[in-house]
Amino acid sequence: MTTTQGSGAASAQLERVRALCLALPRATERPSHGGPAFFADPRCFVMFLDDHHGDGRLALWCAAPEGVQAEQVALEPDRFFRPPYVGHRGWLGVLPATLDDDELAAVVLDAYRCTASARARRELDARPG
Template sequence: MTGTPLEELRRLCLALPETTERLSHGEPTWFVRGKKTFVMYADHHHDDRLAFWCAAPPGVQQELVAEDPARFFRPPYVGHRGWLGVYLDVTGIDWAEIGEIVADAYRQIAPKSLVERMSQPG
């Protein structure tokens, strides 16, 4: 990791096609085409933990929370929709894995035409 968790998460989110960032509910949040949220930063907003919340494919939230509740959780407000919470205050964050989680979140929200651009160079 070369920066803070926020800087790393920002880098991953903004690398995706037509992604923007703005504050939402007082936290940095990333949007597809400025409209649909796919990742929300959670800097101690609802508890004393640093995390992010993101869209997730069906069943992934339940699978990851059951597998590793020290790293993953069901976030408030959006958890009932299958969104995943990922703690960023744990030791040994695997940023490649976080990048895959962020890309999966994007795929859940972005239109097909933008998802297709993810695999295209430049």
């Protein structure tokens, strides 16, 4: 199990995640389950948790496409896990410090696409580049 990284590292990881999430159409941030969470029209797609109920992890809980959780946890259990409460719905637990910027961006985008409204997804797809 990865241990909590301390407030400086947690702040840096939160800023990485926040920048990615809030760059998406209609994305907002508000507290949920003891940490910052990111929503898209009004469903949650990423939760940021630091030592949630003493688990010692600085982690994200992310919506994920069907089958991704099982695959990632089986292939890379040092980076991904089945989170409590939402794991039974296929959400993916992620240790963000173990992902580079491109990997983290891909996880966030997948989570967003799983939960965002059709209108928000169209706005995303209409963006240049």
